[in-house]
Amino acid sequence: xxxxLADAPVAPSPERRDLHDTPTVxxxxxxxxxxxxxxxxxxxxxxxxxxxxxxAWPALHDAGRHFFTVFEWDPDGTGRFGIAAVLAGTVxxxxxALVLALPVSLGTALFIxxxxxxxxYGALTMLIDLxxxxxxxxxxxxxxxxxxxxxxxxxxWLSDHVGFVPIFSTNRPxxxxxxxxxxxxxxxxxxxxxxxxxxxxxxxxxxxxCEAALAxxxxxxxxxxRVLLPYGRSGIxxxxxxxxxxxxxxxxxxxxxxxxxxxxxxxxxEPGGGSIAGLIANSFPExxxxxxxxxxxxxxxxxxxxxxxxxxxxxxxxxxxxxxxVVL
Amino acid sequence: MDLPVTLDHGDLVDPPDAAPVVPTLEARRVGxxxxxxxxxxxxDLAMAPNTVTAIIxxxxxxxxxxxxxxxxxxxxxxxxxxxxxxxxxxxxxxGRGIRPSSTRLHIGMVFQKPNPFPTMSIRENxxxxxxxxxxxxxxxxGLVEQCLTRAGLWNxxxxxxxxxxxxxxxxxxxxxxxxxxxxxEPRVLLMDEPCSALxxxxxxxxxxxxxxxxxxxxxxxxxxxxxQAARISDVTAFFLGDQDRPGTIVECGPTTELxxxxxxxxxxxxxxxxxx
Numbered sequence: 275x276x277x278x279l280a281d282a283p284v285a286p287s288p289e290r291r292d293l294h295d296t297p298t299v300x301x302x303x304x305x306x307x308x309x310x311x312x313x314x315x316x317x318x319x320x321x322x323x324x325x326x327x328x329x330a331w332p333a334l335h336d337a338g339r340h341f342f343t344v345f346e347w348d349p350d351g352t353g354r355f356g357i358a359a360v361l362a363g364t365v366x367x368x369x370x371a372l373v374l375a376l377p378v379s380l381g382t383a384l385f386i387x388x389x390x391x392x393x394x395y396g397a398l399t400m401l402i403d404l405x406x407x408x409x410x411x412x413x414x415x416x417x418x419x420x421x422x423x424x425x426x427x428x429x430x431w432l433s434d435h436v437g438f439v440p441i442f443s444t445n446r447p448x449x450x451x452x453x454x455x456x457x458x459x460x461x462x463x464x465x466x467x468x469x470x471x472x473x474x475x476x477x478x479x480x481x482x483x484c485e486a487a488l489a490x491x492x493x494x495x496x497x498x499x500r501v502l503l504p505y506g507r508s509g510i511x512x513x514x515x516x517x518x519x520x521x522x523x524x525x526x527x528x529x530x531x532x533x534x535x536x537x538x539x540x541x542x543x544e545p546g547g548g549s550i551a552g553l554i555a556n557s558f559p560e561x562x563x564x565x566x567x568x569x570x571x572x573x574x575x576x577x578x579x580x581x582x583x584x585x586x587x588x589x590x591x592x593x594x595x596x597x598x599x600v601v602l
Numbered sequence: 603m604d605l606p607v608t609l610d611h612g613d614l615v616d617p618p619d620a621a622p623v624v625p626t627l628e629a630r631r632v633g634x635x636x637x638x639x640x641x642x643x644x645x646d647l648a649m650a651p652n653t654v655t656a657i658i659x660x661x662x663x664x665x666x667x668x669x670x671x672x673x674x675x676x677x678x679x680x681x682x683x684x685x686x687x688x689x690x691x692x693x694x695x696x697g698r699g700i701r702p703s704s705t706r707l708h709i710g711m712v713f714q715k716p717n718p719f720p721t722m723s724i725r726e727n728x729x730x731x732x733x734x735x736x737x738x739x740x741x742x743x744g745l746v747e748q749c750l751t752r753a754g755l756w757n758x759x760x761x762x763x764x765x766x767x768x769x770x771x772x773x774x775x776x777x778x779x780x781x782x783x784x785x786x787e788p789r790v791l792l793m794d795e796p797c798s799a800l801x802x803x804x805x806x807x808x809x810x811x812x813x814x815x816x817x818x819x820x821x822x823x824x825x826x827x828x829x830q831a832a833r834i835s836d837v838t839a840f841f842l843g844d845q846d847r848p849g850t851i852v853e854c855g856p857t858t859e860l861x862x863x864x865x866x867x868x869x870x871x872x873x874x875x876x877x878x
Contacts (some may be wrong), residue, residue, distance in 0.1 A: 491706045493735075497730070500734055501734075
């Protein structure tokens with residue numbers, strides 16, 4: 275049988291063919307338009323990066339590595355400037371905001387998904403999105419004129435009673451215009467994004483899995499802790515980093531509230547601190563030539579930092595298995 | 603479909619009507635609604651200790667809803683309501699002060715689609731019920747082995763207990779879910795078409811498991827497969843109902859009798875495959 279097959283004249287197997295489509299003119303035009311639109315996003319990003327790099331170059335060249343170590347900002351006068359203090363301030367405020375925002379966001383997302391009655395579900399989801407749409411200037415004005423005076427008591431209490439924790443200790447009993455107030459206002463601003471991404475990720479958890487946990491005799495809290503949160507963990511981490519990215523770049527609220535100085539301090543309740551975005555907003559109008567290059571250099575540092583944080587955040591969110599379908 | 607009336611019960615216990623027994627689980631005049639839509643009406647069904655009760659009936663007759671009423675999963679659906687009572691060892695599980703979670707601890711459930719916890723290993727899946735309910739127990743290793751053995755999965759997974767439960771085949775996942783339910787030592791195990799998503803050989807494996815467990819646990823199984831009902835159950839209840847009429851029990855009795863000499867012509871029509 276085998277030999278018979280081998281002896282038989284075998285027709286050569288047909289060659290592979292190219293599969294091609296002949297699109298209509300309309301198809302081709304449409305394809306070109308949407309491709310162009312998609313590329314333009316990348317082009318804009320590239321142009322911003324190029325502009326920042328070119329404009330920052332003179333300043334970076336002058337300052338060299340001092341750019342990251344100097345605690346002053348006087349490019350037009352003494353010529354000494356560095357982002358050490360403002361970079362530290364930016365990170366401090368952003369982390370403070372994240373620490374304050376994360377529990378609120380997680381709680382809100384869990385309430386909406388797991389506990390809210392049907393009527394509240396839609397309303398709350400919409401309100402969270404509305405909150406995200408409020409301009410940061412409004413948050414800043416509200417923080418400055420309303421929240422800050424009302425926070426004085428809280429700050430004093432924290433300083434008096436938990437002052438043994440280094441970040442809550444103060445050298446003098448003056449509160450306000452502090453990184454703490456900024457952190458709180460920025461926290462309010464990033465709660466919506468963290469809540470909405472977290473809610474989306476957690477809602478992807480299959481109902482069957484959650485029901486299995488309840489059917490095993492688990493309480494709702496047990497189900498959330500043992501099944502839901504482990505399921506959404508990487509999505510929640512990603513959501514937090516998206517919030518962190520936003521917090522790092524926040525400008526106007528901080529420029530309004532914070533009284534700037536150029537020291538690195540852990541005393542977040544005291545007036546004073548720094549932030550790259552706030553520094554640029556405050557100093558750009560009066561800056562001379564050297565000052566502008568220096569500020570653009572600071573902007574470049576912020577650009578790279580937020581880009582990095584956001585990229586990592588998106589990779590983390592996408593990697594989180596349950597939420598592959600979540601579109602950010 | 604022709605149903606061959608060759609009922610192979612093997613070494614199962616005698617049908618429960620041989621001697622009067624106190625039922626482990628009993629539904630009394632149960633009705634169920636989603637909003638204004640009534641799904642079940644006036645269901646009476648008693649499940650004797652250590653028997654397998656099969657619930658058969660056409661799609662949409664309320665079989666699954668009935669199962670979910672028994673362990674209080676029904677109330678998880680918004681708008682769900684209920685009439686009548688469900689007695690577990692004589693106590694109404696819907697009684698005042700009785701937590702749904704403690705009812706579900708005693709009345710376990712295996713779902714239509716296998717649903718092991720994807721973030722947990724095989725071992726963690728088996729122990730998940732203890733963690734969820736906050737039960738402390740010594741000798742986790744022994745418990746894991748015992749439950750997986752009873753579910754007929756031990757030999758296949760004993761060398762990879764740390765691997766994720768989701769990596770198993772569908773049939774193995776379903777047996778893992780059975781093992782998971784057994785770990786909290788339920789009085790009753792509810793199974794909602796546990797084989798409908800599985801291939802024939804996995805189905806046979808699970809049926810063997812059910813027959814073995816049937817002597818230790820009270821099992822209620824919903825199935826679309828009448829051969830399956832005939833093969834594995836001691837008692838069969840035939841439900842009928844549709845979009846317009848709430849589901850009721852047409853006939854209920856020892857499986858051998860129900861399949862060989864049904865009293866109601868509708869039962870006969872259904873098991874002969876004339877509708878449903």
